[in-house]
Amino acid sequence: MSDMPKADELFKSIDYTPPLTGWMETPVDFSPGNWCYPAKPEKIEYINSKLPGLWGTPREWSPGDADWKLPPNWKETVVNGFRERLEKFRTLKLFMDICVRCGACADKCHFFIGSGDPKNMPVLRAELMRSVYRGEFTLAGKILSQLTGSRVMEEDVLKEWFIYFYQCTQCRRCSLYCPYGIDTAEVTMMARELMHLVGLNTNWIMEPVSNCNITGNHLGIQPHAFKDIVDFMVDDIEEITGRRVKAPLNEHGHEILFITPSGDVFADPGIYTFMGYLMLFDYLDLDYTMSTYASEGGNFGSFTNNEVMKKLNAKMYHEANRLGCKWILGGECGHMWRVVHQYMDTMNGDTQGPQMATPKSPITGTVFDTAAATKMLHIVEFTADLIKHGKLNLDPSRNDHLRVTFHDSCNPARGMGLLDEPRYVLKAVCNNFFEMPEGTTREQTFCCAGGSGLNTEEILEIRLRGGLPRGNALKYVQDKHGVNTLACICAIDRATLIPLADYWAPGVQVTGTHELVANALVFEEGEERTMDLRQEPLPGFEDEDDNWTPPNAEEA
Amino acid sequence: MAVVEFQGATFEVDEDGFLQKFEDWTPAWVDFVKESEGIKEITEDHQKVIDFLQDYYKKNGIAPMVRILSKVTGFKLKQIYELFPSGPGKGACKMAGLPKPTGCV
Numbered sequence: 001m002s003d004m005p006k007a008d009e010l011f012k013s014i015d016y017t018p019p020l021t022g023w024m025e026t027p028v029d030f031s032p033g034n035w036c037y038p039a040k041p042e043k044i045e046y047i048n049s050k051l052p053g054l055w056g057t058p059r060e061w062s063p064g065d066a067d068w069k070l071p072p073n074w075k076e077t078v079v080n081g082f083r084e085r086l087e088k089f090r091t092l093k094l095f096m097d098i099c100v101r102c103g104a105c106a107d108k109c110h111f112f113i114g115s116g117d118p119k120n121m122p123v124l125r126a127e128l129m130r131s132v133y134r135g136e137f138t139l140a141g142k143i144l145s146q147l148t149g150s151r152v153m154e155e156d157v158l159k160e161w162f163i164y165f166y167q168c169t170q171c172r173r174c175s176l177y178c179p180y181g182i183d184t185a186e187v188t189m190m191a192r193e194l195m196h197l198v199g200l201n202t203n204w205i206m207e208p209v210s211n212c213n214i215t216g217n218h219l220g221i222q223p224h225a226f227k228d229i230v231d232f233m234v235d236d237i238e239e240i241t242g243r244r245v246k247a248p249l250n251e252h253g254h255e256i257l258f259i260t261p262s263g264d265v266f267a268d269p270g271i272y273t274f275m276g277y278l279m280l281f282d283y284l285d286l287d288y289t290m291s292t293y294a295s296e297g298g299n300f301g302s303f304t305n306n307e308v309m310k311k312l313n314a315k316m317y318h319e320a321n322r323l324g325c326k327w328i329l330g331g332e333c334g335h336m337w338r339v340v341h342q343y344m345d346t347m348n349g350d351t352q353g354p355q356m357a358t359p360k361s362p363i364t365g366t367v368f369d370t371a372a373a374t375k376m377l378h379i380v381e382f383t384a385d386l387i388k389h390g391k392l393n394l395d396p397s398r399n400d401h402l403r404v405t406f407h408d409s410c411n412p413a414r415g416m417g418l419l420d421e422p423r424y425v426l427k428a429v430c431n432n433f434f435e436m437p438e439g440t441t442r443e444q445t446f447c448c449a450g451g452s453g454l455n456t457e458e459i460l461e462i463r464l465r466g467g468l469p470r471g472n473a474l475k476y477v478q479d480k481h482g483v484n485t486l487a488c489i490c491a492i493d494r495a496t497l498i499p500l501a502d503y504w505a506p507g508v509q510v511t512g513t514h515e516l517v518a519n520a521l522v523f524e525e526g527e528e529r530t531m532d533l534r535q536e537p538l539p540g541f542e543d544e545d546d547n548w549t550p551p552n553a554e555e556a
Numbered sequence: 557m558a559v560v561e562f563q564g565a566t567f568e569v570d571e572d573g574f575l576q577k578f579e580d581w582t583p584a585w586v587d588f589v590k591e592s593e594g595i596k597e598i599t600e601d602h603q604k605v606i607d608f609l610q611d612y613y614k615k616n617g618i619a620p621m622v623r624i625l626s627k628v629t630g631f632k633l634k635q636i637y638e639l640f641p642s643g644p645g646k647g648a649c650k651m652a653g654l655p656k657p658t659g660c661v
Contacts, residue, residue: 037571060557207658218659225616232624263660266621270660298660333660455660458571491660 004461007503011468016116023124024131024151028160035063036166036456039206044199046210051307056199063162068155074198075153079136081197082153085190086137092190095182096133099126105174105184110447111167114465119164122174126187128161162200165191167462169451170303170335171410176443188452193305201304205453208300212312217262217296223250226292229265233275240531243523245282248289250323255362256288257320260331260379261298263491264512270494272533273332273512280383280514283392283521284363288329294319297336298491302343303453310347313339316376321353328376329359332512334451334490337378338415345373364389378412380489383517384421387428393522396431398529401539402485403432404516405477407470407497408445409490419443422489422513429520434481440473450496463496464503471504478505486510562588574650578613581653589651594641602639602651604629609652619645619654 005013019026044058056077061069071077086093105122107113112120119125127149134141134150141150151157170185178184195201208218215222221229230247238244248254260277264270281288294315301309320328330336352375359368359377366385371377386392406426412418419442427433440446448455449466464471477483486497486508494510501508519532530541537543557576560567565584568576573592575581586598586606595602608629612620622644626633633644640647649656 204658219657220618222617225618229621261660267661268622271621495661
């Protein structure tokens with residue numbers, strides 16, 4: 001972050017005055033920092049060998065060069081692909097036709113708020129695509145191009161798509177305010193699909209996609225390494241609690257299959273959330289297994305195209321069937337729940353085995369009818385139900401050194417309406433809980449600005465600009481209530497909110513919710529702990545040497 | 557793909573200056589990277605971290621999580637940052653020739 005402007009300088013540099021030129025004439029900035037690195041050719045070669053025909057030609061190219069090495073027939077490919085999708089997806093046709101450009105969404109996007117660039121207004125971002133829709137596919141658009149704001153597909157149009165459809169995190173805050181209910185995330189999804197057809201892609205998305213198809217998870221963790229890491233966490237838990245927890249992997253015949261993002265198995269602070277799950281399940285003596293194959297809750301395929309999203313998602317039911325599990329419990333992940341809640345049943349529902357049933361808590365007997373279609377339950381709902389029924393012995397004073405606020409992760413909040421359960425859990429495990437201001441939370445939550453595969457470092461300034469609204473709300477509760485901890489329920493959040501907080505509200509740390517649950521969980525009456533899951537001393541057990549934090553937050 | 561030349565050897569690197577292929581790593585790579593990482597001399601402690609990263613990568617195909625690195629080498633996070641000022645993921649992994657992890661990290 002050394003070459004970044006200081007936070008107050010960046011804040012003052014935001015200019016909401018629109019350019020003097022019309023948007024079609026305003027040039028696009030292709031300088032480094034405005035785009036993610038393209039995918040390594042071998043990643044595309046690999047995925048093309050598994051799902052042929054969707055990826056253009058694997059090649060070395062750079063958005064910073066004038067020549068993007070597009071295939072000779074690129075225009076035909078994009079226009080035909082657009083036409084096919086208009087016929088296939090009724091939603092796309094509708095979203096192209098019904099926008100009246102009222103502008104209700106214009107100032108709702110975190111990237112617009114942080115940049116002032118009109119092309120980051122959701123209405124104009126979608127217009128980049130709608131203008132082509134009208135110019136290529138409607139009679140009025142073809143005849144009266146100027147009057148209808150239409151244009152045909154040209155190279156500079158496609159290049160403009162690449163810049164701006166990768167400055168959208170598919171968070172759907174804009175959709176919330178749309179009087180027509182246009183799902184702008186799906187517009188971005190379609191634009192990205194079309195760009196993939198001619199080999200415009202990013203490595204930060206395609207490497208995880210490729211890894212996931214090989215090993216089952218984005219990070220490329222192989223089964224023996226997965227077991228090694230889990231064993232390591234079990235050791236750490238024993239060091240902290242004196243208790244050796246079970247961590248079943250690939251075991252047949254259990255009731256529940258547990259799936260969480262692989263970021264939680266690898267990166268700080270997600271690993272502490274993962275340790276929290278293990279401790280909770282052990283406390284409950286839960287009849288469950290994890291899988292080293294269905295070892296990823298996230299789905300970077302959903303940032304790519306429908307085909308690969310479906311393929312990567314298929315392992316969830318496949319593994320539940322193979323292991324004979326009745327239902328799936330899902331961890332703290334963001335976009336996983338958008339895919340699970342809104343697409344999984346349609347994509348892969350027919351592969352649910354006959355052994356699968358509506359999730360029912362073996363501890364409380366609660367039947368989760370809302371998960372009847374997918375057979376997959378969110379862990380925060382599961383835990384909230386346990387607390388409601390008094391099944392957890394909790395000592396929230398173990399979190400008394402923390403002053404906690406909650407970031408509603410976009411997809412669980414807007415994609416599945418998970419608003420009250422996380423708060424219910426947090427208030428049960430922490431004594432000091434404070435809400436960020438109204439308009440920045442619940443369904444109106446502001447994005448971490450790194451979702452949909454934008455959580456890569458080469459676009460850090462764009463991310464931090466987009467992180468301004470969340471950072472500003474966080475700073476507010478930091479100043480007003482002394483908040484020092486930002487809880488969330490998403491692995492991308494756990495990675496991206498760290499640099500965001502360091503920049504806009506330094507001194508606030510980021511945590512998963514089940515890390516705090518496990519800190520408060522009392523295994524046996526009279527059990528005393530001297531440290532938290534991070535092996536940092538609890539109040540009263542400090543050691544001077546340990547009071548040190550890294551100079552710059554590292555994401556890996 | 558960018559290529560760097562150093563002491564008669566050539567290395568293919570990615571946009572962030574990480575080695576494209578782990579197999580291309582040689583001790584000369586460490587000498588090349590150390591300057592940009594602000595490291596004057598490679599000590600036994602640096603070598604211990606590099607050796608462990610490479611062993612782990614050969615066995616597992618990924619970098620170790622930071623807590624494993626810390627526990628196995630016996631260096632606290634603070635000491636790792638003293639050895640590699642840009643941190644374990646950037647400085648140490650880069651010198652050891654490991655690729656950057658991608659995903660929700």
